[in-house]
Amino acid sequence: MSVVTIRGQLGSGAPEIGKKIADILHTDYVDREIIAEVASRLHRQEQEVIAKEMPPTNLLGRIAGALEHSLPFGEGFEGAYLPAWEIPLNDTRYLQALESVVRELAQSQSLVIYGRGAQFILRDYPQALHVQVVAPLEMRVKRLMQDLKLDQETAKQEIARFDNSSRQFIKRYFRAELEDPVYYDLVINTEHLSFQAAASIVVDALSFKNQP
Numbered sequence: 001m002s003v004v005t006i007r008g009q010l011g012s013g014a015p016e017i018g019k020k021i022a023d024i025l026h027t028d029y030v031d032r033e034i035i036a037e038v039a040s041r042l043h044r045q046e047q048e049v050i051a052k053e054m055p056p057t058n059l060l061g062r063i064a065g066a067l068e069h070s071l072p073f074g075e076g077f078e079g080a081y082l083p084a085w086e087i088p089l090n091d092t093r094y095l096q097a098l099e100s101v102v103r104e105l106a107q108s109q110s111l112v113i114y115g116r117g118a119q120f121i122l123r124d125y126p127q128a129l130h131v132q133v134v135a136p137l138e139m140r141v142k143r144l145m146q147d148l149k150l151d152q153e154t155a156k157q158e159i160a161r162f163d164n165s166s167r168q169f170i171k172r173y174f175r176a177e178l179e180d181p182v183y184y185d186l187v188i189n190t191e192h193l194s195f196q197a198a199a200s201i202v203v204d205a206l207s208f209k210n211q212p
Contacts, residue, residue: 002027002129003128004018004021004113005114005131006131007115007166008133009135010144010158011139012133012134012190013143017133017190017199018031021112028110029111098121102122106122117174119132120170120174130186131187131202135190135191166178186201
């Protein structure tokens with residue numbers, strides 16, 4: 001059973017690479033948006049909807065199950081999966097819920113997890129490969145301008161907001177520096193690598209990580 005955690009600067013290509021890794025491995029890709037959606041549904045207590053729309057055999061069902069096992073229902077989920085910059089930093093129950101969900105998912109089967117401090121939560125998980133994706137600021141700005149149809153100044157502001165939010169999130173909840181390479185098995189610069197090539201490199205590295 002293999003787990004890849006991947007995170008990266010905005011515009012570096014981390015989520016795109018994560019999805020390609022999951023495709024190569026024929027496994028699930030989990031990002032914060034999916035977790036947020038399931039958490040929202042659980043908070044509304046729509047158990048009948050969950051049962052019909054998220055059977056245990058699919059990804060949403062697995063996340064729903066993990067959420068249900070994390071904390072007593074209704075305790076700690078409200079706001080727990082908001083974007084990093086909207087999380088109430090004094091909510092100590094957040095980290096407990098998040099860690100429980102990520103660990104439960106990692107124990108169930110192979111998957112790729114994007115963001116949310118998974119590299120710290122699973123730092124002692126022997127079969128997890130932790131990946132950080134970077135790229136020069138100029139290239140990241142260019143990608144955002146193209147992908148989101150932004151002007152240059154707005155793209156720079158979005159990058160600064162995202163990166164600062166991510167650093168604050170990790171510093172607050174894991175007391176660590178987000179971009180310190182010691183927390184990663186592999187750091188990939190996508191300046192001269194396609195996202196597909198980067199994904200292939202990660203999959204190759206994963207085979208070495210899982211050797212006895």
